[in-house]
Amino acid sequence: MLSIFFKRLLLAIPVLIVVASITFFLVRLAPGGPFDAEKAVSEQVMKNLNEVYNLNAPLSEQYFDYMSGVLVGDFGPSFRFPGRSVTELIMTGLPVTFELAIYSMLIALFIGVLSGVIAALKRNTFLDYIPMSIAMIGICVPTFLLGPLLVLIFGINLELLPVSGWDQLPGDKILPSITLGFAYAAYIARLSRGGMLEILNQDFIRTARAKGLSETRVITKHAMQGGLIPVVSFLGPAVAGLLAGSFVVETIFQIPGLGRFYVEAAFNRDYTMILGTTIFFSFMIVVFNLLSDMLALWLNPRSRDV
Amino acid sequence: MKYLVLILSFFLISCSSSKSPVDLAVESKVFHYGNGTEPQGLDPHIVTGVPEHHLLLALCEGLTSSNPRGGESLPGSASSWTVSEDGKTYTFYLQENGKWSNGDPVTANDFVWSWERILTASLGSQYPDMLYSVVNAEEFHTGLISDFSMVGVRAINEDVLQVTLKEPTPFFLGLLSHYSTWPVHKPTVLEHGSIDDRNGQWTRPGNFVCNGPFNLKSWELNKKIVVEKNPLYWDANIVELNEIHFYPISNEMTEERMFRAGQLHVTNTFPSNKCEPDIQEKNPNLQIHPYMGTYFYRFNTKNEALKDVRVRKALAYSIDRKKIVESVTRCGQIPAYSFTPPGSNGFFPDTKIPFDVELAKSLLKDAGYESGESFPVLEILFNTSEGHRKVALAIQQMWQQNLGINVELVNQDWKVYLSREMIGDFQVSRAGWIGDYEDPNTFLDTLRPNRGNNKTGWDNYEFDNLLIKANATLDTEERYKILMEAERLLIDEMPIAPIYTYVRVYQLHEDVKGWYPNILSHHHPKYLRIEND
Numbered sequence: 062m063l064s065i066f067f068k069r070l071l072l073a074i075p076v077l078i079v080v081a082s083i084t085f086f087l088v089r090l091a092p093g094g095p096f097d098a099e100k101a102v103s104e105q106v107m108k109n110l111n112e113v114y115n116l117n118a119p120l121s122e123q124y125f126d127y128m129s130g131v132l133v134g135d136f137g138p139s140f141r142f143p144g145r146s147v148t149e150l151i152m153t154g155l156p157v158t159f160e161l162a163i164y165s166m167l168i169a170l171f172i173g174v175l176s177g178v179i180a181a182l183k184r185n186t187f188l189d190y191i192p193m194s195i196a197m198i199g200i201c202v203p204t205f206l207l208g209p210l211l212v213l214i215f216g217i218n219l220e221l222l223p224v225s226g227w228d229q230l231p232g233d234k235i236l237p238s239i240t241l242g243f244a245y246a247a248y249i250a251r252l253s254r255g256g257m258l259e260i261l262n263q264d265f266i267r268t269a270r271a272k273g274l275s276e277t278r279v280i281t282k283h284a285m286q287g288g289l290i291p292v293v294s295f296l297g298p299a300v301a302g303l304l305a306g307s308f309v310v311e312t313i314f315q316i317p318g319l320g321r322f323y324v325e326a327a328f329n330r331d332y333t334m335i336l337g338t339t340i341f342f343s344f345m346i347v348v349f350n351l352l353s354d355m356l357a358l359w360l361n362p363r364s365r366d367v
Numbered sequence: 368m369k370y371l372v373l374i375l376s377f378f379l380i381s382c383s384s385s386k387s388p389v390d391l392a393v394e395s396k397v398f399h400y401g402n403g404t405e406p407q408g409l410d411p412h413i414v415t416g417v418p419e420h421h422l423l424l425a426l427c428e429g430l431t432s433s434n435p436r437g438g439e440s441l442p443g444s445a446s447s448w449t450v451s452e453d454g455k456t457y458t459f460y461l462q463e464n465g466k467w468s469n470g471d472p473v474t475a476n477d478f479v480w481s482w483e484r485i486l487t488a489s490l491g492s493q494y495p496d497m498l499y500s501v502v503n504a505e506e507f508h509t510g511l512i513s514d515f516s517m518v519g520v521r522a523i524n525e526d527v528l529q530v531t532l533k534e535p536t537p538f539f540l541g542l543l544s545h546y547s548t549w550p551v552h553k554p555t556v557l558e559h560g561s562i563d564d565r566n567g568q569w570t571r572p573g574n575f576v577c578n579g580p581f582n583l584k585s586w587e588l589n590k591k592i593v594v595e596k597n598p599l600y601w602d603a604n605i606v607e608l609n610e611i612h613f614y615p616i617s618n619e620m621t622e623e624r625m626f627r628a629g630q631l632h633v634t635n636t637f638p639s640n641k642c643e644p645d646i647q648e649k650n651p652n653l654q655i656h657p658y659m660g661t662y663f664y665r666f667n668t669k670n671e672a673l674k675d676v677r678v679r680k681a682l683a684y685s686i687d688r689k690k691i692v693e694s695v696t697r698c699g700q701i702p703a704y705s706f707t708p709p710g711s712n713g714f715f716p717d718t719k720i721p722f723d724v725e726l727a728k729s730l731l732k733d734a735g736y737e738s739g740e741s742f743p744v745l746e747i748l749f750n751t752s753e754g755h756r757k758v759a760l761a762i763q764q765m766w767q768q769n770l771g772i773n774v775e776l777v778n779q780d781w782k783v784y785l786s787r788e789m790i791g792d793f794q795v796s797r798a799g800w801i802g803d804y805e806d807p808n809t810f811l812d813t814l815r816p817n818r819g820n821n822k823t824g825w826d827n828y829e830f831d832n833l834l835i836k837a838n839a840t841l842d843t844e845e846r847y848k849i850l851m852e853a854e855r856l857l858i859d860e861m862p863i864a865p866i867y868t869y870v871r872v873y874q875l876h877e878d879v880k881g882w883y884p885n886i887l888s889h890h891h892p893k894y895l896r897i898e899n900d
Contacts, residue, residue: 093782098415099799101789101819102493105509110491113565143408143565145588153588212624224628225621227590230388312618315625317589325404325617330782 066355073347080343081131081336085124088335095140095330114140127336136337141329147337154319157227161237161310161318162303168242169299173249174292178280180250181257181288192250199247208240208313225315237314241307245299249292257288290361297353301346387629389876393899396609398879398892401622401634405589405615409570411546412485412492418615418635420546425594425611425892427577429549430459430478430528431540435894437805437885438712440540444473444550444578445528454535454841459528462601467552469576470599475522480562481550483515489563494547497803500536534839537846541712541804544889552576580606580893589615600893607896626652626874632897633879637872639754642698652874655699656884659708659802660869661810662700664747664762668862669824670794672743676860677734682795683720683864684727685769686762692867695761696754699872703865705854706800707810710886714807714847718858720865724769731770739771748777748796750784755797758866788822798822799869805887807850808838814857825862 096102096110111117115126130137136147176192183189215236216224223230227237260266261284269279308320319338326334388399403418411423424433432443445459465473482501485492486508499505502519506512519531532539542548551569555576560567568574575583580602581594592613596606614631616622619638625631637645637653645653666673666682673679688702705716736742747763749755756778763774779787788796800820802809811834812818816826833853840846857863871888881894 091782093780093784093786096493097782097785097789098493099785100415100493101822103496103819105488106491106493106495109488110493113489113491138566141407142405143410143413144568144570145408145566150588209620209624217624217627220628223630224624225616225630229590230630313621315614315616315618315621317587321589321617328781 062355062358065358066351069351069354073344073351076347077340077343078128081128081340082124084336084339085127086120088330088332089120091330093330095332097330114138127333131340136340137333139326139331139334141326141331141334147333150322150334151319151337151341154317154322157316158304158307158311158318158320161227161234161241161307161316162300164234164238165242165245165303166296166300168238169245169249170292172242172246174253174289176246177250177253177292178257178285178288180254181261182280184258189254193254196247196250199243200251202244204240204244204309205313207243208236208310211236211240212313225313227314227316227318233314237310237316240313241303241310245303248295248299252291252295253289256291257284260284260288263287286360290357293360294353294357296356297349297351298346300353301342301349304345305342389629389632389878392632392897393878396607396897398608398611398895398897399631399633400611400613401616401625401631401636401873402592402613403615403635404617406592406613409575409583409586410565410567411549411551412481412490412494413565414546415493418613420889422592422594422613423546423549424579424889425581426575426579426583427546427549427551428579429543429546431543433544433887433889433891435881435885435889435891436883437887437889440544443543444478448540454537455532457530457532457539458523459530461526461528463526464601465578466599466601467576467578468582468597468599469552469555471552471554471576472525473550473578474525475528476525477550477553478528479520479522480553482518482520482548484551484556484562485547486515486518487563491563491565492547494545497542497545497547500532500534500539500542502531502533534835535841536838537841537843538712538804538806538808541806545803550578552578581608581611584610591615602893606893608892611892623874626876631874632876633882634874637698637874639696639698639872642872646699650874652876654871654873654875654884656871656888657701657708657710657886658869658871658888659711659805659809659886660799661703661706661708662758662797662799662866662869663703663706664864664866665788665793665796665798665823666862666864667791667794667796667824669791672736672745673794675734677730678736679861679864681727681730681734681770682766683861684723684730686765686864686866687722688720688866689722691758691761695757696867699870700867701870703868704858706814706857706863706865707807707850707854708802708868708886711802711807711810712805713843714850716807716851716854718855720858727770736772739767739773742770742772744773744775746775746777746794748779748784748787748793750781750797751778759797762866791822791824796822798863801869802887807847807854808834811850811853811857814862823862825860827856827860830856830860 139145139147139150180189180192212224215222222236223233226233266284269283307318308324311318311320323338402421406419406422407414411427428443430443430445431440434441444461444465446462448457448459450457467473482498486495486504488508495508503512503517507515507518521529523529555569559569559574572583572586580597580600582597584593584595586592593610595610619636622634623638626634666679668674692700692702704720705718707716709715747759749759759776763776766772766774787793813820815831815834830853833849837846837849875882878897878899880896880898882890
């Protein structure tokens with residue numbers, strides 16, 4: 062298992078280099094530059110700015126300069142925020158986005174697994190239909206609708222929770238975490254229901270029951286271990302998705318996370334910031350996919366030999 | 368599960384009983400400010416935007432200071448000034464007790480060094496032209512001279528600064544209200560980098576030293592910036608707020624919800640789709656005031672069809688501006704019949720742009736387009752925004768119906784739009800211009816030949832000469848006559864078609880006092896108060 066882990070980790074290096082290179086040239090192909098603004102700057106000023114950021118050099122030279130910087134962990138200065146390095150900006154936004162992702166994932170897992178397992182156990186009853194219908198709604202309702210809706214109800218009408226912010230007012234983390242977690246809870250509910258239904262029909266479950274084990278023990282000890290494998294495989298891409306896709310929730314709730322930096326960097330043509338965040342997110346996606354694959358292998362002994 | 372519900376309910380109840388930040392502010396004197404986007408930085412010689420301006424008004428101060436009610440500048444770092452008879456020499460007398468936030472006195476040499484800094488080409492400042500009216504400033508910036516002592520700014524002594532201008536520039540005091548002309552603390556800047564270091568760390572909390580009514584307390588990226596009262600400020604007695612919290616909120620809906628939940632005293636903007644219902648419901652917090660900005664359409668005068676002034680006039684005359692503000696923008700905007708907004712420092716242009724379809728048709732016919740069908744397909748370029756799209760759709764319809772020409776809409780991402788405008792790859796493009804200082808020159812100057820912001824290809828030297836003449840005229844009445852002539856010439860040539868004058872639309876909490884509407888929308892925080900009626 063360890064050798065698989067290291068092999069996969071080594072494979073990630075060329076993937077990241079390709080992602081970085083493609084992004085580097087793609088952003089340069091996009092029309093408009095980091096210093097274009099409604100109030101046009103004079104040619105002299107543009108020349109000065111390009112010199113300051115070495116944008117006058119041939120593109121190949123800039124590419125090798127950049128890549129050699131990345132190798133030693135230097136993502137360069139941000140063009141949009143003079144005086145701040147891309148690494149600093151990522152490190153500022155990451156803990157917040159990470160915290161948001163963890164809370165959302167916990168909410169998603171709690172709601173998702175609980176309702177999925179109950180639905181599987183009480184198949185074709187109201188306890189199956191109701192959670193699964195809510196799950197379907199959760200998958201269909203986008204966060205940009207759910208977020209403002211929750212804010213309207215709990216923030217403005219009931220005045221129970223703050224409408225925005227992160228670590229500023231008590232309770233301001235509740236609504237964003239629920240908003241972001243809800244869509245994932247819906248997926249997890251459907252996945253765990255499917256997984257559980259498959260397992261519950263297996264012979265070993267019947268054997269366990271025949272041996273006289275309590276139903277709780279049959280479910281928690283035997284059925285869930287196999288039934289939740291699809292959920293575990295989904296966790297890797299889900300966490301990566303939560304990290305990279307929190308932009309909407311961050312904007313709605315005014316959260317100082319990484320998602321906002323990422324999207325705004327693209328609008329601002331902040332070349333180094335686009336590259337830095339893209340490389341970082343690619344790395345995250347690779348790592349979380351790897352981790353969830355490892356976890357699935359560990360849970361499912363049959364696939365270890367493959 | 369039972370415990371979880373219990374904990375959650377307890378938590379929710381405990382939240383609901385707390386007072387909102389705005390309620391608490393009556394006691395704490397903490398002002399909560401919705402400030403648009405995350406500021407690029409706090410270095411007055413490098414940043415360029417409006418959110419940065421709001422922050423710098425609190426943190427630093429130039430020779431003059433914005434009048435909270437608009438109009439004439441008030442004393443800032445300079446307590447008084449004199450102007451020579453020829454209007455070319457300004458002598459500024461600095462405040463006797465002017466101090467930097469670390470206790471150092473503010474001296475005339477600080478200004479000399481700061482102006483040297485912004486004019487140093489390798490700093491890459493985007494606003495050096497604010498000082499181009501100073502003798503040899505442009506020459507120093509473009510590298511024609513390298514000795515800064517030849518530039519027309521010098522310290523007569525510690526407290527007296529003398530500035531010599533190339534031409535009498537009647538709006539020079541207005542230029543000084545722009546942050547690019549403000550001083551920075553030399554020892555602090557040099558401690559964290561060189562004179563031309565864009566990435567110096569001197570603007571970080573703990574390092575930051577400036578001379579405004581507030582000090583930088585903390586700065587959390589994308590979250591908030593806190594400034595606190597500066598006891599060393601020369602006019603500290605007048606400052607009533609203890610702190611200002613600036614929140615970068617890029618989403619107008621989020622900002623509106625925050626205002627409703629009592630998290631903000633003032634918003635930066637207001638959702639346009641809520642504007643009309645809120646006007647009807649008489650939302651007491653909604654503020655709508657004329658703003659020194661014009662929304663207009665640029666014509667590319669290098670284009671085969673648009674190089675004919677009759678075509679440009681036909682297009683401009685077939686736009687029903689009243690209908691656009693009443694049915695499309697619907698938020699108090701004012702139809703524009705001149706490029707310079709009326710009321711810019713007492714300047715009221717008398718130009719007219721009729722909505723006359725028959726006249727427009729005959730102009731188009733005179734230009735050789737008998738029917739609209741023979742006219743080439745016209746493209747309107749605009750950047751992604753629901754507001755711009757709606758206006759473009761309305762104008763497309765007006766041109767198609769009134770002139771019978773085919774019009775296509777081209778929607779581009781902001782930077783693509785800017786780059787297409789810059790290289791002249793457009794026929795008609797939507798544009799907006801907000802004045803940097805309160806004078807008609809900030810508008811008319813942009814359309815002079817060779818100005819980067821012209822972008823229309825229109826190079827009229829008669830217009831250029833009128834502006835040069837106006838800048839050399841000291842008497843305001845006489846000067847405005849010349850500028851009026853320029854404005855008439857501009858509207859007669861129509862390289863741009865003004866559509867409407869902007870209004871500032873935002874929400875202001877009723878506890879806020881000392882906030883007066885003014886055309887530049889400059890609200891100096893040192894005059895703000897929070898009082899519960």
